[in-house]
Amino acid sequence: MLDTPSDATTHFETAAALRLACREGRFAAPTSGQAKGYQQGNVVILPRDLAGEFLRFCVVNPKPAPILGVSEPGDPSLPMLGDGIDIRTDVPRYRVFRDGQPAEQLTNISDLWRDDFVSFVLGCSFSFETALLQARIPVRHIAAGRNVPMYVTDIQTHAAGPFGGPMVVSMRGFSTSDAIRAMVLSAQMPQAHGAPVHFGDPAAIGIRDIHTPEFGDAPILEPGDVPVFWACGVTPQSAIRKARPAIAIMHEPGHMLVTDLPTDA
């Protein structure tokens, strides 16, 4: 079903150019590092009968699910996020979930589109990590070329209709002074998960072994590092899968919608 060869070496200066390349089948690669200065977002597409409860889930859980934009039912555009966005074609790769289970992988969902589909775009941590690097705060997993480690916690989200369940967090380790700066910086970016939810003892939020994350790669912690935990966009994805909707469409991990919003907004 991967009908387009990805081209990870192409670099796009603007979000609009990258979205056009997705639409024309010229780009289907991870979006990290692309179109610097533009906010990227997690994509969730749900039928209208679930969209209201999912919107409420996001509103009451703003740290794991910061809302960047929501569409009208059946309308594939998202004018609040960029001119001419077509959510059916402008994401590099999609994953369809049927009854909560992963199904097709696609680079274009036009054939699946329905008049009752509502699109949600939720903030992700890319713009926060860019801000850390710009502040010369080392981000260990990026320096090592790994994925960020992610953990299921015993912190419960606020449930809304069928959506709920535990919060998933990402972890980054820092020296104490960098941890303070990272906390303060992230608090200024509520659309990128905001301030952390925890630091220090992993067991205090139900993480048994920090070295074996449920998602992503094993963590890198240098001597004296403080682990700092942020709410993660996997949380709403996990909540949707647990709710087992007949159909839901999300982006393939790392293959985000790139919006026209500046990262410093």
Add this chain to the structure above:
Amino acid sequence: MLDTPSDATTHFETAAALRLACREGRFAAPTSGQAKGYQQGNVVILPRDLAGEFLRFCVVNPKPAPILGVSEPGDPSLPMLGDGIDIRTDVPRYRVFRDGQPAEQLTNISDLWRDDFVSFVLGCSFSFETALLQARIPVRHIAAGRNVPMYVTDIQTHAAGPFGGPMVVSMRGFSTSDAIRAMVLSAQMPQAHGAPVHFGDPAAIGIRDIHTPEFGDAPILEPGDVPVFWACGVTPQSAIRKARPAIAIMHEPGHMLVTDLPTDA
């Protein structure tokens, strides 16, 4: 030399009313809790030949010595901090230091005033602590009616001329989630010492025993509390005493200049 009875039970609504009471000899008590909503400041008065280097010390050490205002030499007013301030009379209690040693305690320094005196007003932590309480974050020493514990660290300030030496920090203990909120809140208040300089292990900044502070009262730490350390206004006072100027005048601890600046500025 305490020529005025203090009246701790009088409550002043405005900074101007409190300063007038100081000037007229009707108030000589601690200013904590007075004139809510107005920033209070530490007072330092130095001869002109030292003022330039002390100003540089503050500029390069903004966390322990955040500058709220500086006067013209010989001018007892501070128009940037309030209408009609007379620094010779408007502070509840003064302490004169001669050759770095504490000398007279006064409620009025008009008789000592010189044409070469320069006044500095530096931010203090009162407005930050008010913000914590407004955010419903418990502040243990306030709840217990104690002074905040303060410690000499092995963090060196940036020296400027004769002014330098170790940073003094204050410590407040919080649950982890409150610690995150306190760090984020304080970072928004650079005029009240800003973000913390450390949290966690006291030994990492040269504090041997957290239970025996050099200044203030013994700390209150509840089970699971994280100690969080902020730069403290005792740092510039300590730097001045080490520099041993022939004369320096400061406020008596807790007896601050109350300015017309709003705390949310």
